[in-house]
Amino acid sequence: MTPRPRLDTVMPIGQLAKHTAVKVETIRYYEQVGLLPPPERTEGNQRRYGRRHVERLAFIRHARDLGFAVESIRALLTLSDNPATPCDDAHVIATAHLAEVRHKIARLRSLEQELERIAATCSGGVEVCDCAIIEALADHSQCRHHEDGRVDLRS
Amino acid sequence: MTPRPRLDTVMPIGQLAKHTAVKVETIRYYEQVGLLPPPERTEGNQRRYGRRHVERLAFIRHARDLGFAVESIRALLTLSDNPATPCDDAHVIATAHLAEVRHKIARLRSLEQELERIAATCSGGVEVCDCAIIEALADHSQCRHHEDGRVDLRS
């Protein structure tokens, strides 16, 4: 009898992807940038993951969902790997991130107001030469919005 | 007498940059991607801009400040170049963008709440093995936040 591997904790990358709702390519990317430790490989060079990886990847995904940068996650993971260290650092990272989120919300709300104002003055139909949207964009002086830098709206 | 150029409307790229608060490199980038038309050049191959360029660049900058994507700005500029077309398209672009902004605000607010909750349970000081932040990240089931994709927080 060959020793039977515990199948429930040894899985290929696609399985891990399904379990954690992280794409295969993203898992490989996390390994590449050092967030996820390199797993064992089969003789044919394919990755095989265990429970440790599932947990770590869940941690990473949750942090990413909360908008933490990969750099911050790296720091948080290092902390969680050294259970004896005080958690002050974790608190600093989390509150800094919270501040960032709040700042971003504030800016987006100011944008929202300005866009509301602009869009409301034109309900469509008229010709462009009279369109309030185009005019508002052309003439900055109409604007109540005093920007402090551009906002990145991708997501 | 050589014909005197109207100096106040013929300027090098650095001047245009100062007038519009757009960086020199960014101006060249806008030309490269076709937002700003290529200006005249001196014999020595340097760009010389006129009033038209100031206006167009101001339009672009204002739209970027409001978070419009370069693609949307391209469309808006095309509209404003054809004054006879109806402004329905402009209205569609603006309201779509407004919806996007609102969606983003909603997601960030949900993030904000979750981060508040996590950060509040730990005020620092204790060891990592007991830190609520680390635990919350490790254990997704604690989480009231049901994500619909990741949020991009760069800016």
Add this chain to the structure above:
DNA sequence: CTAAATCCTCTAGCGACTACAGCTTCAAGA
């Protein structure tokens, strides 16, 4: 006429993936 400031093009880098090409390996059914 000289020197400093500005300008030019071209290339690469950012963050966090995503997509693809071109190949190899695995696992299940006949």
Add this chain to the structure above:
DNA sequence: TCTTGAAGCTGTAGTCGCTAGAGGATTTAG
């Protein structure tokens, strides 16, 4: 045992909207 199709592998390039730098040319003020 063989076959076939899904899934895996590496490596490279693309996304967005700039930003930075190298290495050189031009302009302009003194």
